[in-house]
Amino acid sequence: MNKKTKQGIAFMIFRILSVAVAGILFYILGFIIYQGAGVINIEFLTSSPTNGMTAGGIFPAIVGTLCLIAGSSLFAFPLGILSAIYTSEYAGNGKVIRFVRVMTNNLAGIPSIVFGLFGMSLFVNTMGFGDSIIAGSLTLGILVLPLVIRTTEEALKAVPDSLRRGSLALGASKLQTVSRITLPIAFPNIMTGLILSIGRVSGETAPILFTVAAYFLPKLPQSMYDQVMALPYHLYVIAVSGTDLEATRPMAYGTALVLIAIVLIINVSASLIRKKLQKHA
């Protein structure tokens, strides 16, 4: 067998594999659309569940999930980005920083239910927030913090040192160099990390179980100290512990579809912003 046929075969295998991966994803997506699209209508999207959650819509859960996305982002994005800037631009590579980095990576590997327990103990009980948007947001925020930090650090590292040096050599301070050169260049890649973390936040069930999620709460939250329903937990409830599982199966798929759609919409708008930013850069 000559080199060319070998290479051809190798490429063929890669191609089949990647098509297979994409195929599985499309199959899942198609399956959920097929099963769930039927229940999606204005009423489903804008009304509360009724009849022991066997009828009605999922509006409170949509609102709840959006609140949690916003709340956790507000907490995790600034904190994560700032600490990544500190560790990668300022702190050098001393022992302490290496330790912090290892810990951050370990934090990323902890199962999310552990974060849920931790959030319950710290935010719900010790700090006295009770089951609330703020307790859930902080818990989810901590959960994605390592992800935000890691991707931001990677994004900053990808900025060529020659540009930092060019800026410093023109008399710019370190802070000016970070804010005018490094961060703007890294920003599109940082956004990728933020998008991933939003996906994570909107899909997690375990961390919100003990900190915010309500089983059934048709009322919308009035403040960040209120409980909310959330899509992933609602999905779990109507899929396995509802009053009439067979009847609510299509609603479960509908809920899943809405959840996927929210994440997808956020992803697409973020990548549009990203494209725009890159064009300007």
Add this chain to the structure above:
Amino acid sequence: MLETRKVNFYYGDFHALKEINIKIPANSVTAFIGPSGCGKSTFLRLFNRMNDLIPDTRLTGECLIRGENIYHKSVDVSVLRKKTGMVFQKPNPFPKTIFENVAYGLRVDGISNRSFIADRVEQSLKSAALWDEVKDKLKKSAFELSGGQQQRLCIARALAISPSVILMDEPASALDPISTSKIEDLIHTLKKDYTIVIVTHNMQQAARISDKTGFFMLGELIEYDDTKKIFLNPSKEETQNYITGRFG
């Protein structure tokens, strides 16, 4: 203008510069030549304190610009770097417009007067012999320029903050012959107003553009003299060997 007294520089335990004494006159072009790794870039970076950015390094001796010790505690490194422009080996324009690249040093200096900045950008681009090529596309990305144009843009960027010294580390080594000769012409005209120190691997280039030449080897300044003398009648055998190509 530039002067060092008994300068030693260490990367960790590695002794990169050894007892260097030099006096570089104002408004002249000084070239540093020598085999790879002999410390030319390290020496050049002393004068705008870019070596400060490298961790675990140590300097002894004195480094003066106009008689002032630039490593004295009272020296503001930002101010020093504004007076001492640097052009790097590989063009490193910022991912910004041509205009904003040149304006960058002014903006970080807190200048916001628009007409002042516009004037200064134009002047600098003219001094860098780039104005005619870019005057219609100042708002375009700097990445749309050729490598040679990008390097002249980086020179313009350094000129915009009115330095008195310009340090150039192999500024033409990544460029084609035409761009190279443009940069050489440019260096020749800039000499009126600036003190220029340039590192180069190109012996003819050193001979063509410089007034004085310093030959480095293994961290030592072997010989430093008028360029003519170095190339026609060097006093050290190492220098002779190097410029005739028997070494390095």
